[in-house]
Amino acid sequence: MRSLFIFPIFHALFLTFLIMSQGTIAQSLINETCKIFAQNDPNIDYNFCTTSLQADPASQTATLQELGKISIRLIKCNVTDTRFYIKNLMKNEKWGSYTKQCLSDCFELFSVAIPSAKKAMKYYSKKLYSDTNVQLSTILDDATTCEDGFKDKKGVVSPLTKRNGDTFQLSAIALSALNMLQTGSN
Numbered sequence: 365m366r367s368l369f370i371f372p373i374f375h376a377l378f379l380t381f382l383i384m385s386q387g388t389i390a391q392s393l394i395n396e397t398c399k400i401f402a403q404n405d406p407n408i409d410y411n412f413c414t415t416s417l418q419a420d421p422a423s424q425t426a427t428l429q430e431l432g433k434i435s436i437r438l439i440k441c442n443v444t445d446t447r448f449y450i451k452n453l454m455k456n457e458k459w460g461s462y463t464k465q466c467l468s469d470c471f472e473l474f475s476v477a478i479p480s481a482k483k484a485m486k487y488y489s490k491k492l493y494s495d496t497n498v499q500l501s502t503i504l505d506d507a508t509t510c511e512d513g514f515k516d517k518k519g520v521v522s523p524l525t526k527r528n529g530d531t532f533q534l535s536a537i538a539l540s541a542l543n544m545l546q547t548g549s550n
Contacts, residue, residue, distance in 0.1 A: 393426065393427070393428065393431070394413075394414055394417050394418060394423060394426075394431065395414060397413075397417075397428060397431060397541070397544070398410050398413035398414045398417065398537075400540075400544070401413055401536075401537060401540040401541075404540065405536055405540055407532065407533065407536045408533055408536050408537055408540065409533065412530075412533050413533075413537055416435070416438055416533075416534060416537065417431055417434060417435065417438075417537075419438070420434045420437065420438065422434060428541065428544060428545060429545060431541055432488060432538060432541035432542060432545060433485070433488060433489070435534060435537045435538040435541055436481065436484050436485045436488055436496075436500070436538050437485065438534050439481050439484070439500070439503060439531065439534045439535055439538060440478070440481035440482065440485065442527075442530055442531050442534055443474050443477040443478050443481055443503065443531060444478055444481075446474050446524070446527045446528075446531060447471065447474035447475055447477075447478060449524075449527065450467055450470050450471045450474060450524065451471060453467055453523055453524075454467050454468065454471065460520075462517050462520055463514070463520055463523075466510075466513040466514050466520070466522070467523075467524075469509075469510065469513050470510035470513065470524060473506040473507075473509055473510050474506065474510070476502075476506065477502070477503045477506045477507075477531070480499045480500075480502045480503050480506075481499070481503060483495075483499045484496050484499035484500050484503070484538070487499060488542070493542055493545065493546050496542055497539065497542055500535050500538050500539050500542065501535075501539065503531065503535045504531075504532055504535035504536065504539070506531075507528040507529075507531035507532045507535065508528070508532060510522075510524060510528050511524065511525060511528040511529075
């Protein structure tokens with residue numbers, strides 16, 4: 365009778381260990397991957413990378429391929445949210461005409477970035493990595509173009525600096541994952 369009781373406890377402990385070790389392995393993959401990304405690309409901050417990827421619950425058991433997918437999903441959420449944020453900023457009357465024009469330009473850029481993110485995910489899922497690269501690079505460029513627009517006039521401060529930086533870094537992370545998959549160095 366006693367041995368029947370021990371078996372379920374042993375089984376439960378083993379399953380708990382297995383689940384915890386998978387999480388540890390995934391966490392290690394995120395840490396190591398982000399370390400490599402940050403070392404190879406000065407535009408990627410290690411802490412931003414790990415925090416961003418860990419924010420998705422699927423990352424706890426993810427492979428490198430899945431981390432790439434997660435990063436593209438994060439980009440899609442980011443550009444969609446940023447577009448909505450810009451739309452709300454444009455309603456504010458406090459902006460000068462130059463800033464309003466920059467916001468309008470950024471709104472258009474992020475409007476284009478949303479379908480680019482969707483295409484990137486579609487291409488990535490089909491392992492069409494060069495097509496994925498084009499879409500991700502476009503999003504990265506859109507964020508840069510948006511931010512640079514505010515810098516063209518002295519004294520104008522971008523209300524989108526953090527969001528553009530986040531979009532840029534998320535795109536750089538996805539591009540780094542893509543590059544790592546293409547070169548097979550995972």
